Amino acid sequence: MAAVTMKPDLRPMLATLTNQPFDDPGWIFETKWDGFRAIAVAEPGRAWLYSRRGHDLSAKYPTICDALARIKHKAVLDGELVALDEHGRSRFQLLQNAGRNSVPLLYCVFDLLYLAGKDLRDWPLLKRKEALEKILPKSKLLLYSTHLVGEGIKAFKQAARAAEEGVIAKLADSKYHSGIRTREWLKVKASQEQEVVIVGFTKPRGQRRFFGSLVLAVRDGKAWKYAGRAGTGFTHASLAELYDKLTPLISTVKPITAKVPSEASTVWVKPKLVAEVKFTEWTEGGEMRHPVFLGLRTDKPASQVVRERPKPLQAAKPKTKARAK
The missing domain is CATH 3.30.470.30 (DNA ligase/mRNA capping enzyme)
Structure with missing residues (x-):
């Protein structure tokens, strides 16, 4: 060595x-x-x-x-x-x-x-x-x-x-x-988990404070692709903490081109914050079903967050070189 x-x-x-x-x-x-x-x-x-x-x-x-x-x-x-x-x-x-x-x-x-x-x-x-x-x-x-x-x-x-x-x-x-x-x-x-970038949030409803759900996206070439909304997984404390991080990023520019649900009540933010979510499956249109917020990530820049697609085992696995002992 x-x-x-x-x-x-x-x-x-x-x-x-x-x-x-x-x-x-x-x-x-x-x-x-x-x-x-x-x-x-x-x-x-x-x-x-x-x-x-x-x-x-x-x-x-x-x-x-x-x-x-x-x-x-x-x-x-x-x-x-x-x-x-x-x-x-x-x-x-x-x-x-x-x-x-x-x-x-x-x-x-x-x-x-x-x-x-x-x-x-x-x-x-x-x-x-x-x-x-x-x-x-x-x-x-x-x-x-x-x-x-x-x-x-x-x-x-x-x-x-x-x-x-x-x-x-x-x-x-x-x-x-x-x-x-x-x-x-x-x-x-x-289990299904995915890194996503927060590109907006909806206004709160009912007794919830700060925001309703997060608008999520992943990088697709040079653009941002809508990936769904996460409205669960928060505590009162995490809602407040996350809102404090989102507020300085509020923007008049919509980061994604696709029309999203409840767009009239959506506040757009600069795509800077990376989050981890769990979800049930991807739709044919490239959206996550039932995404649940798990937390923010600081170990990866937003520009590198893409949809993670599994390789078929035959293509992913190289030929075995040695037998473990």
Whole structure:
């Protein structure tokens, strides 16, 4: 392994969405955590967390950084910041209020990129995970992300029964490709979730305050395409907080060309805020049925938010190179 002679590459490796689970002895299968992706940089006594876009998250998650600071070597790790519900399931919606309530917060770690000045990204995945498990200190705030070998359909069924987001399939001998969306990591969703951009909101009705529903869109080439409206998933506090973020973005310019329901009562905003929603299905016209607001995302720019379309498994999955052990 080569010595690190420059600043570590903190861009995360990304997975390709596919449409069905599969079994393969050359692959491992992990939980698809429903949270914020974060790269950790640790050294004895200090640690930092960085978002997918390279923003420093350390001040927001000081207890996680304190736990990572117990690692006895300089290291760069990949994982997901998650909040757990009463059943121990990761929930993106809960993460919005983590730190302001008693919701358990964890850093679920699944990869090790650099260790003690050495670049491990060319190591096979299972070898990196073995090294990761050895250095990770025991802490209620840190969780080593376990895996099943070869049994992707079993892992997917377990995720679906537990109402988890899905599974991540990883080629057992895959290298770590920083900043690249690769077919050596695949994600299979057990529930429908999508990143969207808020382009407007409707005026409130009845006893609701602030706004009625959010008008949503995704990027389609150089334009914005209407993707539906989300009127549920809010608390009174989140309505107020989100309204405060939307108000400075109010615009007289309509960001989308399509006519939308209740347009006369719609207030348009500049397409800056990225949200996560869950929904039942896509319509033929490209709208989400029954979208439910889960929370805002800060780890992806609005310009990169497109409709996520799963690749057929045969096209997404590369030929198996190695058998997991």
